[in-house]
Amino acid sequence: MPKILVLDDSKAIADYISAILRGNGYECESLSHPTRLLSTLSNNQYDLLLLDIYMPEIDGIKLLKQIRADARFHGLDIIIVSSITDEYIVAQCLMDGANDYIKKPINDVILNARVHACLERQQLSKTRQALSQSSSNYQTMINNTRDGVMGFDGKGVITFSNDTLTKLFGYDRAWLVGKRVTTLMPEVFDRVKQDRGGEYRQQDMQRMMGIGREVIASKADASLFPIEFTVNQVQQGERLGFIGIVRDLSERRQHQKRILQFSRLMDSSLNEIYMFDSSTLTFIEVNKGGRDNLGYAMAELKTMTPLDIEPELTQELFEKKLSGLRSGTDNKIEFVTHHQRKDGSLYTVEVHLQLMPEEPPIFVAIILDISQRKKIEEQLECAQKQLFQSQKLESLGTLAGGIAHDFNNILAIIEGNTELALDDAQEGSEQSEHLHNILTASAKAVSLIKQILAFGRSEVAAFSAINLVDVIAEALHLVRPLIPANIEITQNIAASHPVIMGDKTQIHQIFTNIINNAVQAMEQGGGLISIAIEDDDEYVSMSIADTGSGIPLGDQANIFDPFFTSKALGKGTGLGLSVAHQLVEHHKGSISLKSSSTAGSHFVIKIPKSAQPLAEVNANSREVLHGSGRILVVDDEAELRDLCQLILQSAGYRVVTEENAEAALRRFQRQPNDVDLVLTDYAMPGMSGGELATALLSIRPLLPIILLTGFTKKFSQEQAQEMGIRYLLKPLKRAALLAAVGEKLSAPKSLK
Secondary structure, eight states: OOEEEEEOSSHHHHHHHHHHHHHTTOEEEEEOOGGGHHHHHHHSOOSEEEEOSBOSSSBHHHHHHHHHHOGGGTTOEEEEEEOOOOHHHHHHHHHTTOOEEEESSOOHHHHHHHHHHHHHHHHHHHHHHHHHTOHHHHHHHHHTOSSEEEEEOTTOBEEEEOHHHHHHHTOOHHHHTTSBGGGTOTTTTTTOOBOTTSOBOHHHHHTTBTOOEEEEEEOTTSOEEEEEEEEEEEEETTEEEEEEEEEEOHHHHHHHHHHHHHHHHHHHOSSEEEEEETTTOOEEEEOHHHHHHHTOOHHHHTTOOGGGTOTTOOHHHHHHHHHHHHHTSOSEEEEEEEEEOTTSOEEEEEEEEEEEOOSSOEEEEEEEEOHHHHHHHHHHHHHHHHHHHHOHHHHHHHHHHHHHHHHHHHHHHHHHHHHHHHHTSOTTSHHHHHHHHHHHHHHHHHHHHHHHHHHTTOSOOOOEEEEHHHHHHHHHHHHGGGSOTTEEEEEEEEOSOOEEEEOHHHHHHHHHHHHHHHHHHTTTTOEEEEEEEEEOSSEEEEEEEEOSOOOOGGGGGGTTSTTOOOSOTTSOOSOHHHHHHHHHHHTTOEEEEEEETTTEEEEEEEEEBOOSOOOOOOTTOOOOOOOOOEEEEEOSOHHHHHHHHHHHHHTTOEEEEESSHHHHHHHHHHOTTSOSEEEEESOOSSSOHHHHHHHHHHHSTTOOEEEEESOOSSSOHHHHHHHTOEEEESSOOHHHHHHHHHHHHHSOGGGO
16 A cells, blocks of 8 residues: 655645545555654655645755655655645746646645556556566567667666667667667657756656657668657666667558558548458458449458459459469559449449558559440440541531641741742752742642631631632643643633632632542543633533543542542542532532543533622732831741741841730730731630730720631631731731731721
């Protein structure tokens, strides 16, 4: 039974406290004469002293220090019982060796609780001391423990270490003994003070006893790692020493981190996650998503393997899949299979499987339920087939619109730089010939894009009253240099009023495509192409006949189908006649064919006549090759931006550039009168050229603006006219660009 002494200068209080403690089964004595305390302690064996520090005969704090300085009372615990409220004094008492503090007036419950806790700690300490006496057995035990163990004295000097500790820190035992504990753990005693002799203060060390403290330790190679350090007090002869137990927390921390991460993943994932044993294949854990989808409880799943939910897999096949993971050949495997729910229903899953290097190893599978995705994919595939069969024109139109802008931008760069290079090439030279070949090839590419756009109904047509004879004469002038000299061309014009509502570019395309077809039919031996134009009350008719090889009768029904060609690979795209057919339909006309192997091919095109007057041609219009003024060029493509700048500067203009509409707008807002004309691309990241034009005109309504685009359906010629800006399609010849700039700058303000 623990023995307690209560000292208070008030006998009534001392007796009162003693009565409370005796009522709880403690052996307790009271003392009201402070001067007799030391003699009483010397003549009796007490486990606990309850000490008042405010007494008239003696200073209680001084008395506390005397007791702690006397080695005879080393095992005596002291609880301060006082009415003081000054926290500093309380803290000082605790630092001077008090084990606890109880404030007056006395609360029975608090008193009993504090006394009980103090005696419990004391008993625990005595137990440790008793255990530490068996040094021989203890030494054997610590040398075989998995934790590092060290002994150190009151100054923190290491006196011994076990094998685990030396391996853990990487030091030799002979070097380690004699070094301070702080060499290994710099922060371990940061709250423990030393006396003048270098000894760690006993009361500070007492607070560390038996408590595992996590600190950062340093190895011999200076690397840091986390440990748990527990200190116990032992008797070393006549002196007290300490035993430190070091447990490496590196693996535990990593394991805790992995568990935490995986736990969060498991809890939050909507996918199914399985963990199963690498040997027995039985499930260890299945997340909520997996249990809900399968319909099994976790208790049921722990008696099952993946083979129980995958009817398509046999044991042999599954083991074959796992073999690569077991051998380390594969980091993970993926496959699609079907899982079977508890109710027997099947669903399609995509399995991502890995072998985790745990001890023992476990398989982790992430399962994606792709049944809905598969269903959607099947529906989409069916819809795509239907779309391909029934809407070929629309799908090609979408494709054409998607590539036309970028392709035309590329062609604009090629043509523009080629024209600039021609300025430096001597006319008639080999270099000049090569550059002209580039322009010819580029023109063919432009023509091909126009065919694709026209076929896909993506090209924007500009219909007006045009003279078909004039347009065909212009087109023939353009294509004649490309036709071999052994092919003769004749014309028979018998039309009195060959005016139609049409698009000049598209008429060019119709004519060129049919002429190209005729040329290819006669490329071996040459021949004759006959062109005739006539009109009646309703239609203007154009016929193009050749003396080539003709079109086989079996192919004639398909010649206007897209991508149909009877030519050898590389000789045709199969788009020429189909595009011509589409463009004729755009003009509300018709196209027919008569062909045989002996008479060649004869195409007849009929387009409704128009009573509209022909568009007036400005006799004073001419190409403006040089000019003056300050022009702002806006294009997100550096090559096009630089090209425009070079062309304009070479023509005498001062040019500033911006790579996006936002920057151009900011520049203009700062100096709205600093530019005479804005030349902007339409399709740019962020603000488009159309939006930029609107913003600029809101600031300066009469600002001349030219908008360039490779292709867009979002902005039309009509919209440009309504806004009072010029709308041009890329690629654009240098002369056409300079002419447009000159016309825009020289136009009356009200017309800009």
